[in-house]
Amino acid sequence: MTPSYNFAFLDEDTKRMLRRALLKAVAIPGYQVPFGSREMPLPYGWGTGGIQVTAALLGPDDVLKVIDQGADDTTNAVNIRRFFARVAGVATTEHTADATLIQTRHRIPETSLREDQILVFQVPEPEPLRTLEPREAETRTLHALADYGLMHVKLYEDIAQYGHIATSYDYPVLVDGRFLTSPSPIPKFDNPKMDHSPALMLFGAGREKRLYAIPPYTRVESLAFEDHPFEIQRWEHRCELCGSGESYLDEVVVDDRGTRMFVCSDTDFCGQRRAEAQA
Amino acid sequence: MLAAFANPVFDSQRTFRELLQAMARPASPRALPILPPSPAPIAPAAMAILLTLCDATTSVWLQQPQREAVEHLRFHAGLRLVEQPQDADFALITDAASMPPLTSFARGDMRYPDRSASLIVQVAGFRSEGGAHFAGPGIRETESLAIDGLPWDFWQQRAALAVQLPLGIDLYFVAAQHVVALPRTTRLLES
Amino acid sequence: MYVAVKGGEQAIARSLELLAEARRGDAAVPELELAQIREQLRLGVARVMQEGSLYDEELAALAIRQAAGDMLEAIFLLRAYRTTLPRFGYTQPLDTTAMRVRRRVSGTFKDVPGGQVLGPTYDYTQRLLEFDTTTPVVVKPAETPLPSNMPRVLDLLDAEALIERIDAGSDPEPMDLTREPLMFPADRATRLQNLSRGDEGFLLSMAYSTQRGYAESHPFAGEIRMGEVDVVVCPEELGFAIEIGSITLTECQMINQFHGGNGVPPQFTRGYGLSMGEGERKAMSMALVDRALRCDELAEANYAPAQNQEFVLSHSDSVEASGFVQHLKLPHYVDFQAELSLLRTLAAQHAAATDEQPLSVAGGEAP
CATH class of the missing domain: 3.30.60 (Wheat Germ Agglutinin (Isolectin 2); domain 1)
Structure with a gap:
């Protein structure tokens, strides 16, 4: 453990700010809470949101698993695991079942998660509507009105053009019937694992300075049409x-x-x- | 003056993890791991929450701002006290029976529903038998819980707020060493 | 037999060793000392301090050496260090009118009180490579020292009520962009904070675009001044102000034509730029972009990229931009696999559809 930094790198004021934002995120499932994201010693886009969330959660009793693309040994996963071993001295594992905290990029583990585990997602783009409407001021309003017509039109145009929905990852979900949410760029194969998950799921987007949550046992629906139901790979x-x-x-x-x-x-x-x- | 957390970094981390689980699994009591010393009328469990979440960047409203309590919070948490309930990020209710109506607190705005108050309410106790049934995100089927010591019309007030979702107020109830969270999304089922 | 790729940890360790070796270069050449960087690469140090949001020449020099001269990497290093520092307090607003000026030029008046002062500038160097730098430089001191307090050029126009007035102290307390997230619409103080941390190259291009018709701005360089400014704090427990040192700053005030609107009469308006150390290009670019971003407030047509605050402020930061562009080198094979299988399905469908129809019909446009 590196002694010249605070436990888990972040100072206590920053952790408190993150913790307050995380609690609000859980209280409003799927809603993107703005937070004062800090510069981390890893580049934006490389998991700074997930790292900040993990740093706010982490304690000496935790066992941390970090995966990227589902694998523990990809270089960025290794680097993030190494970072927390260095600044927090926590135990790490590669076994899903042994972990109390799992930070992930692009996958949800195949092994079913338990109530006593927390899954932290690294999110590059938290706004599911961003590619359809780049202006934040507009997308905020659309979420306020629960107006997700843009997304339905996009998916419908896919069907008209290709015969089915041509989104294979980062497939948008509706959380608790209210907020349209990005599942982070997991393949749509993993979407069903989010529905009524026993484990709490937290999402951190460092560069975009937003975090959000899906509480356990919460309805998570992948958008679909009656005649074109959602299907996985x-x-x-x-x-x-x-x-x-x-x-x-x-x-x-x-x-x-x-x-x-x-x-x-x-x-x-x-x-x-x-x-x-x-x- | 009384002390605060003996080990601020780890005590607040452990307390936060319980609060997070409490908020993620509403209407289910959880034991707080550390109960710091606390001047009246603030209960140690409420003090643990304040020390964990509040600092100079949060505004806090105290229902009973007694001098010793105010000085203790200012010294240990450096927090900003506000006069009006609607200005509070956090409100501490130390006498639940005479608490102001829920509508006096901020419920956020439609674009930013997170800009809403969190209430810490000291209550007499929790019972699972004979309790009301709750459902919503975080609850597998239903949870049954009774919270003792709330004003008679509390649940009516809270139900009236539900039409404003996702605007709302999030609640932490404390009794002895236990905390129960009720986020705005938790519904009280008609019995 | 295929074995899943392993050994990420070892690969990282070897890569760090190679990096350290490459950074040091030929061990027969003496290692750069921080004082050499601080003294002889002062403009690089200034840029790293400015975009790194930390006024510390020593740390900036250290970052530049560690980054092997990659300024964006050095800025990132300084930011990542800064983020862990506790906040002791906030200074009083800096008073740049009381700047001990070493350079001051104005493009709007032939002469101004205090005069035009070139100071140390590359402006008139003729850009010939100097192959011999061994001749020592002797600076001839000025016959009369510069006045200790130079009035601002824009204040002269202010006396005539020809330029918009911005009264000292009338601004609301600014938010701290390093502690709170950027929200839209952002007020001017927030925009200026963002621009001051913004990448110089990005701001330069944005500023340039406003001169080429992408936002009508007609700017004049009202005043550019560089020199030392005192930093003052007023600790609550003391109750009075104390000076804790001084820093070098470059300030630019642009003057822009304005034909009136939103109830404001025709007058000159201001664009503002400020940079730590000697950062004139940055301060000027910032001032032009600041003015362009005021279009809504002044009821001007908002059509150009430099006027679009979401576009400018969301893309100005080199640490954010560099991280996200470069994250594409991380593995994306899970999503790529998802796209592969989708594309195979689409291609198969396309082939089946083409097979079913004679070519002449397939070539015709379906309604």
Whole structure:
């Protein structure tokens, strides 16, 4: 642990500011709370929102897991885990089941989460309407009026053009029937895991200075139409390492003739399954 | 003067985690891990919440601003006290039976519903038997809870605010070492 | 047999070693001393302090050395350090009229009280590479010292009531952009804070665009002054003001034509720029952009990028912009996989649709 910095890097005033904002976020599910995001020692866009949320939560009894793309060993996940081991001296793990806090980028673990766990998402763009309306002053008003016609029109135009909704990740959700919310750029495969999750889910967007929350056991609906229900990705393949047919798969190019193989994106899930198969 | 948290960094972190779980799982009492010394009429559990969440950037309204309590809060938390309930980020209700109407507090505005008051209400106690039923985000099916010591029309007042969602007021009730949170989204079910 | 990629931790450790080696360069060449950077690269130090929002020449020099001269990286280093510093208090507003001026020029009057003072400027250097810098410089002192208190050029116009009046102390207490999030619409004090931390290159381009028809502004450089200004605090427990030191500042006041509107008569209006150290390009750019962003207040047509406050203020910060542009090098293969499978579905559908129809029909536009 680096002694010249406060526990978990942030000063106590900043933690209090984050904690107040997090409590309001939980009280208003899916609503983006503006907060005084600080410059962190990692670049904006690299998980500063998630890092600030984690820093506000973290205590000496926590066991922290950090994943990027579902994997514990991607360089940015390693770097963030290393950062907290250095500035907070907390225990870290790669096992989903052993973690009290999980910070993630782009995935929700395959292993079901429990009530005593908290999932922290790194969010690049918290505003689900941003690509349809870049002006913050406008999107605030649309949320105030719960006017999500823009998004429905966009999805409907997809159907008219392609025959189905052409959004494969960062697929917008309606939280508790009120706020249209970005699930962060997780693949839509993970969206159903958010609905009535036993674990609290917190979202931090550092560069955009917004945070939001989805409390446990909260209705989270992926937008859809009656004649075009929401569907998740399916593969014709199984994981070539553990044989799973239910997990999200990464496609890997294994030789210069372009041969592909498919493996689990969640490295802990895959590893556990292989260990069980061997036992 | 009394002391505050013995170990501010870790005591406030542990208290916050309980408050976060309380807010995420409404109507379910949780034990606060640390009860700091507190001058009357402030209960130690309420003091733990104030020390955890409030500082010079928050405005706090005290229902009973007694001198010793005011000095204690100013010294340990440096917080800003306000005269009017509608100016408060946090309000401390030390005598629930005579608390001002909920409509005296800020409920946020439609573009920023988070600019609303959080109330810390000291009550007589919590009971799960014979309690009312609650539902909403954070509650798996329903939670049953009775909160003792609130004004007779409290639940009517709160229900009247529900039409303004997402505007609203978020509540922390404390009794002895327990805290119960009721965010604006929690509904009291008709029995 | 494929094995999932492992060893991220080791790869990072090796990369840090390579970086340290590359930063140091040839070990036979002496390492740069901070004093050399502070004294001989003072304009770089000024920029890092300004955009890093921290007036500390020593730390800025350290950041520049650690960043191997990459100014944006140095600014980021200083910001990340600054964010952990506790706040002891706030200074009184700086009084730039009392600046001990070392440079002061005006483009609006041939002569002004106190005179035009070039000071140390690159303006008239002729930009010939100086291959020999060994000849020592001897500065000839001025015959008469500069007055200790130079009136502001814009105050001369003020006496004639030709320029908008902004009374000292009439501004509301500003919010602190380093502690609170930016919200829209942002008031002028907030906009100025944002611009002062903004990337010089971005502001320069935005300012330039206002001169080329993207926001009609007709600017004149009313006054540019550079020199030392005292920093004063008034601690609550003391109850009186004390001077804690002085800092170098560059201030620019632009004068812009204004034809009247929103109940305001025709008059000159002001654009304001301020920069730590010698930062003239930055201060001038800031003043032009500040004025362009006042379009709504002055009921001017709002159509150009430099007038759009959400556009300007959301994209001015180099730490934010650099982080987000560069985050694209992080793995995105989960989302890319999602897009791949979507594209394969779309392509298959497209192929099936084309197969079903004769070419001549497929070529025709469906209604």
